[in-house]
Amino acid sequence: MKQLQTQIGCLAGLALLSSSLLGTLTLTAPPALAQAVPSEVRRGYTLLNQGLVDQAIRVFQQVLRSNSQSLEAQLGLAIALRRAGRDADAFNAYRRVLELDPNNRLALLTVGVLGGFRPEWQAQGIEALNRLLTINPNDNEARAQRALLLGYQGRFAESLADYAIVLQNNPTPEAVLGAAEIHAYAGEYQRSLDLFNRYRATGRPIRDGQAIAYALALRETGSAGQAVEVLEAELRRSRTLDSITIQIRSALASAYAANGQVNQAASVITPLRGRQDSRLALARALNDIARYSSSPAYAQEAIALYREVLQSPQLTVGMAREVADVLSGYPSEQGLALEVYRQLSQQQPTDVGLQVQVAVLERQVGLITNQTFQQRLQTYFQPLPPDPAQLRAIAQALIRLDSPSIELLPYYQALVNSGVNEPFLNFRIAQIHIRRGDLASARSALVAYSATSAGQQDPFAIQLLLAEIDRREGNPEAAAQRYQSILVSNPGDRGVVIGALQGLAGIRQSQGRTAEALTIYDQIVALDPTDYAKVLGRTSLAYQAGFLGVGEAEAVLNAWLASRPLTDTPPELYSLAGALPANPQREPLYNALLQADPENIPVRIRQLQVVSVRNPQLAQAQIRQIIARDPDNLGAYFVQAQLAQEQGNLGLSAQAYEEILRRSPGNIDALSALGGVRFQQRRYNSASMIYSEVLAIQPNNPAAQSALLGLTAAQGNKLEALAQIAAMQSQAAQMGGMNQVLVRQAQQIEESFLQQRGFQPYWERF
Incomplete structure (x- = not known):
């Protein structure tokens, strides 16, 4: 699954668009200078119009030495310095013009344009353009330039809002090109591509920084090969390793990686290593190579560089936000990312997207409870901001939650209903519906996601969720086929491979093919032996299959808990904690896990079992409260049923399973569990x-097969049950393996049969 990271990649400080915009400005003398203007000033403008720029500069400087308050001389000097290419001097000269005439349009606009040349000038450029737009809100040229600078600073919500106005008012080709660039860096890839194509229709080439943004839009909409072609052409044009060439090499490495050319990606960034001026560009490239190749080594190198960037004295708001966006995707770096986001939100208190990002990270690292997180969200959603860019910023923050809780469904749905352009929201909604047991709605959400260009570029993630839906619908073999199809496709994303292997291992475990399941899990561990979470997962599987005792499994769990904070809660930890018997000493662990994922059924059962030892009524009261808050949450009824079964209240347990079946007819898990209750009731x-x-x-359901065998044996027909087991094992052998559950069941029946006749089974003699 793709990491959803904002990639500014932007070229702030290069002023690539700005230079073309400057060409459209009238940088000559005012149409008519009053006769009262000194002759020397008029002579300076004459020299300027004749192209004698250096002589004009000397004349204007001489006038200002004798009369520093001469607006006409100061403006002439600023124009001449800009004509001479002395940008820093021109920037200061125009600022002096504004001291003399704060409303001078040429000075305001030029300061705004020059603000794109260096990161440290951007804030002053935006300030000048703000003033110009206050004077004339219909100045489309000024608004387009402000949008560009805001985009360079990573203030995408404000930037896109400006561009929305510009694009509705007969924009210049330069404005369309700038909008295309910033939409790409804001993650609006399809919109960016549309704007680039609109610009290309004018017959003008896309060069330098805009070519980088164009390649990004191509890459993220599934045309990585075309992105490579665009950037290779740009690299051939470059002669020196200047700032723009550094950016091109970085972007080309990302395009190569997306196109499966990892070796070429690593090679093209070799000249960037060890240079202070290429740290951010190199970090971006390494992060993308890690993303497409799933290489931890590239990821660690990228993280180190991003950390260095944060210490740079030239750090801008846009750069800081980019670094935080990337680091927040790495669990080990989320604390640092949170610190950066907090600082940014203090600087930009009206940016709701930043505030939501802070709340999301605080939730992820365990600083706030799920309830507090929802309370915070309510303040941002009542009402939702009308600005589409702000809405998208909120959506991008929320979709970072890998496993959103059921209570968040209204927030995700509200964003979708608002029309926000963030397709991955539908993927998250599908995940929530699966957790709720509403599989039809989950399929509908996945259909909506797969209809988007983003969804079409993310087929494996969709298949992983469809496999889980198949499993929950009682069709494990269909789920297994999906997982195997993913693995045969050899996806480059290691996370996808691990997800498919874990899913397939779970299917084989449920089918009683535990040896095969463990072999699959060994492949998962081999993919990254340093990932101890996968050791937890294998331990859980081996314990549930009977290959490990309680003591051995608990030793693995205790080793994890001794080396990790309770806020580090990978899925494998839930699996092992939920599989092991309830233990009062692990109540803090259960509580911490449920803080992060309140809907986890096995862990909720363990927690309530511990509570039940102290106070059975309190445990049942707690689950009733959960059901009352969300009566449609099928998982809560499962917890109630299993807890009641643990407490010996088989009537309540049966009622809970029947309620699930009323709400979800044909639910295999509930049906099988109800059969178990009837068995216990001797019905x-x-x-x-x-x-x-x-x-x-589900003809091959191993739990049902095993249960019927148990019923046959319980009713005194043990030889018949053993004969059925032998036939089933013969069939399993033809499919490639023995069913370990049936092996143990046969052993138990034989033991019971022999003991009933006064014999000691052979396996008890030693």
């Missing part, structure tokens, strides 16, 4: 009918 005929119904829906 064997009812249990047999239920398990037969399960097998009618």
